[in-house]
Amino acid sequence: MGTLGYSLDGLHNVQLAIPPGAEETCREFWRDVLGMTELEKPPVLATRGGCWFRGGGLEVHLGVEEDFRPNRKAHPGILVTSLQVLAKRMEDNGVSVTWDDDFPGHDRFYTFDKLGNRLEFLEPTAVADVA
Template identity: 60%
Template sequence: MFAAVDHVQLAAPPGTEDALRAYYAGVLGMTEIPKPPALARRGGCWFRAGAVQLHLGVEEDFRPARKAHPGLRVTGIDDLAARLTAHGAPVTWDDDLPGHRRCYSEDPVGNRLEFLQPY
């Protein structure tokens, strides 16, 4: 019945689109994709890298997700962690998942993100 995850939606406070673009496009290297006009009026922004899509939607009473998070499979996790650190994003390594190197970070509005690379 299920074929794939189409996208993951994260929330962000109003007016943070420029910071989100700087992080998701600038730091993570994702490509911003246009929102349909009816949805664009709501604010926020969408990003894609390969088959992965992250949608950042505006939430008036925003509180960042501290436990819930997308798990993003990556290649070159050490390079990614170095890039995150160089841009002032926190990086916390976790060795508890067998067969994977993984770390956690936060986007500019505090949403938790997991990056993992199988070995």
């Protein structure tokens, strides 16, 4: 646990804002394009709207914000295996991707969900062993 007496043990979820009534649009992207599984929200939270998804050890909560404005800069960085395959799946589903090679040791691209929230997908590149 270290000298602080506690440890940070990972990320439980990422929450992104959505406008009221946008749940089906979220399903089209997070479930249908990315292939994540929709979770049933606890009843006390379900009354607030929004939806939750899980896949690959990642949980994304999409919460209703009355004065919604998409995140154009702030974003989750999601690790991916077979990044090229994901990029092609997105493009085949009408989602554009923008490749960026400015992050050493990773291949990555940026995209936006169907509501305009920025997302980063990245995959570590193989590093040659130095003898």
